[in-house]
Amino acid sequence: MSKIYNEKRAHKSGWDKTKLVSRHVTEGPSKAAARAMLRAMDLTDEDIHAPLVGVAHCWNEAAPCNIALSRQAQSVKKGVSAKMATPREFNTITVTDGIAMGHEGMRSSLVSREVIADSVELTMRGHCYDALVGLAGCDKSLPAMMMAMIRLNVPSVFMYGGTILPGKFRGDDVDIVSVFEGIGKHSTGEFSDDDLHEMECVACPSAGACGGQFTANTVACGSEAIGLALPNSAGAPAVYETRDDYAAASGAAVVELIKNGGPYPRDIVTRKSLENAAAIVAATGGSTNAVLHLPAMAHEAGIKFDLFDVAEVFKKTPYIANLRPGGKYVAKDLFDIGGVGVVLKELLDHGYLHGDCITVTGKTLAENLEGVTLPKDQDVVFPVRNPIHPTGGVVGLKGNLAPEGAIVKIAGLEELVFEGPARVFHGEDAAYEAVQNRDYKDGDVIVVRYEGAKGGPGMREMLSTTAALYGQGSGGNVALITDGRFSGGTRGFCIGHVGPEAAVGGAIGLIKDGDVIRIDAETGTLDVDVSEAEMEERRKNWVPRKTNYNSGAIHKYAQLVGPARDGAVTHPGAEAETHVFVDL
Numbered sequence: 001m002s003k004i005y006n007e008k009r010a011h012k013s014g015w016d017k018t019k020l021v022s023r024h025v026t027e028g029p030s031k032a033a034a035r036a037m038l039r040a041m042d043l044t045d046e047d048i049h050a051p052l053v054g055v056a057h058c059w060n061e062a063a064p065c066n067i068a069l070s071r072q073a074q075s076v077k078k079g080v081s082a083k084m085a086t087p088r089e090f091n092t093i094t095v096t097d098g099i100a101m102g103h104e105g106m107r108s109s110l111v112s113r114e115v116i117a118d119s120v121e122l123t124m125r126g127h128c129y130d131a132l133v134g135l136a137g138c139d140k141s142l143p144a145m146m147m148a149m150i151r152l153n154v155p156s157v158f159m160y161g162g163t164i165l166p167g168k169f170r171g172d173d174v175d176i177v178s179v180f181e182g183i184g185k186h187s188t189g190e191f192s193d194d195d196l197h198e199m200e201c202v203a204c205p206s207a208g209a210c211g212g213q214f215t216a217n218t219v220a221c222g223s224e225a226i227g228l229a230l231p232n233s234a235g236a237p238a239v240y241e242t243r244d245d246y247a248a249a250s251g252a253a254v255v256e257l258i259k260n261g262g263p264y265p266r267d268i269v270t271r272k273s274l275e276n277a278a279a280i281v282a283a284t285g286g287s288t289n290a291v292l293h294l295p296a297m298a299h300e301a302g303i304k305f306d307l308f309d310v311a312e313v314f315k316k317t318p319y320i321a322n323l324r325p326g327g328k329y330v331a332k333d334l335f336d337i338g339g340v341g342v343v344l345k346e347l348l349d350h351g352y353l354h355g356d357c358i359t360v361t362g363k364t365l366a367e368n369l370e371g372v373t374l375p376k377d378q379d380v381v382f383p384v385r386n387p388i389h390p391t392g393g394v395v396g397l398k399g400n401l402a403p404e405g406a407i408v409k410i411a412g413l414e415e416l417v418f419e420g421p422a423r424v425f426h427g428e429d430a431a432y433e434a435v436q437n438r439d440y441k442d443g444d445v446i447v448v449r450y451e452g453a454k455g456g457p458g459m460r461e462m463l464s465t466t467a468a469l470y471g472q473g474s475g476g477n478v479a480l481i482t483d484g485r486f487s488g489g490t491r492g493f494c495i496g497h498v499g500p501e502a503a504v505g506g507a508i509g510l511i512k513d514g515d516v517i518r519i520d521a522e523t524g525t526l527d528v529d530v531s532e533a534e535m536e537e538r539r540k541n542w543v544p545r546k547t548n549y550n551s552g553a554i555h556k557y558a559q560l561v562g563p564a565r566d567g568a569v570t571h572p573g574a575e576a577e578t579h580v581f582v583d584l
Contacts, residue, residue, distance in 0.1 A: 063096035079251025107458030116144035137161030143293035155257035162238030164208030177489035184471015208238030212324030214488030218286030227359030235339030282392025285411030287488025295567030302574030311396020318387035326411025404499030451484030455503020457558035463487035
């Protein structure tokens with residue numbers, strides 16, 4: 001009876017679901033109750049017995065980054081339906097850094113990456129969806145969606161929600177980072193209340209993620225380089241209608257992956273494709289947060305690819321894209337000259353990418369880039385033979401102050417060596433207050449500790465503090481190091497992800513005011529001029545700090561999270577798996 005029922009329904013829908021996970025909720029007499037619930041949402045026999053495709057997005061009214069995602073999801077659904085599969089839309093949270101920045105809310109940001117990935121996984125598992133299209137618009141939601149895809153290993157296509165259009169302030173392009181720096185100018189008297197209000201009102205003129213090569217645009221570029229997104233899908237601004245065309249194409253593409261039996265995310269995400277993603281981060285002067293997100297994505301595939309592995313790619317990749325905050329242009333300008341593919345092709349043609357990596361198109365990266373050329377008479381993307389800097393815009397550091405590594409963005413820096421006395425603060429709030437009061441000296445190395453993933457908890461970004469320094473005109477005169485992290489919009493001599501973090505007894509928790517710190521981004525070192533014997537004496541007197549988060553989601557995160565070097569992940573990853581989702 002059950003076999004006859006299944007064959008009849010499969011024939012009617014045109015799909016054979018014997019190997020699709022959705023059979024657990026749609027096929028056979030025992031699934032009548034589940035089907036009854038699907039019928040309540042107007043699904044027909046054909047809909048029910050076709051593959052079920054999850055269309056996940058992070059739409060909310062928190063910020064412009066996410067506001068266009070629901071619209072784009074409707075286009076994804078049309079693309080899925082046109083290929084005779086059944087889309088099932090759902091959404092999850094996102095925490096938007098531009099609003100969470102500079103207060104306790106920022107502790108929720110990195111935690112949200114895990115919550116998004118986990119919630120997508122649970123929705124897919126609970127409802128037995130066969131494939132996934134994930135749309136994301138703000139920093140942590142991009143890697144989170146791709147982490148869920150790799151973890152589940154079902155046919156998947158990622159799509160970025162798109163960048164914001166640049167604002168205009170007195171004839172110049174501005175973005176959200178301009179406003180943060182404007183706050184610093186206001187604190188010095190350079191900006192009046194009216195000046196700051198005028199900038200505030202024009203900086204963010206549309207839907208879309210922050211416009212420079214900050215974390216969202218950095219990871220969006222990475223999604224094309226790694227092969228989980230359709231070629232050129234990362235480029236169009238959120239408000240452009242072409243973005244809906246890419247959304248429909250993404251929906252259609254995921255159904256083709258079901259029909260063809262792949263390639264699946266773990267076919268696509270390999271050591272070589274991760275190196276490709278790291279290369280475009282370096283080439284575009286991208287966000288240091290990529291050094292958290294690429295290892296976390298690798299972890300989902302069971303691949304070891306930590307901070308030092310990422311840094312090795314950075315070290316040999318030229319910096320060629322003239323993008324903010326280190327450069328001149330925003331993401332829309334890159335789109336206008338041809339998009340992410342222009343950077344990828346220039347790197348590929350000169351041996352900086354693995355062109356044989358398979359992508360969601362079923363073609364290799366090199367095949368996807370056939371016909372792409374570097375436009376002439378523009379200075380958005382430089383030729384590899386004449387780069388902005390011969391090595392990447394982000395550099396890994398290691399030394400007695402950071403045995404587990406640290407990271408610095410050198411894009412836009414003129415000097416790559418800094419040495420000075422430590423000015424130590426427990427947490428960003430104290431550092432920000434000192435900066436606002438100009439309670440520091442040129443030549444200081446501002447140390448912000450107990451802001452790591454475990455000790456913060458949550459590894460807050462320091463954009464409010466770094467932007468205030470720049471706004472005061474001190475961005476090139478002081479350095480800042482932290483076991484926390486930085487916004488993709490941060491510029492200046494700023495070192496993050498220092499590990500081990502202070503909360504677990506790392507050296508950054510032992511240094512004192514006046515200790516001389518030397519940062520050398522040319523040799524990749526970060527050291528403090530304190531003997532090991534003295535460090536050992538200090539370590540004997542060190543006492544762990546208790547945070548204010550002793551219950552709830554952030555407390556739970558602090559108990560689980562690992563070191564920044566490995567991506568600040570919270571579960572054992574693919575290495576510990578005994579099965580993947582579709583094997584259940």
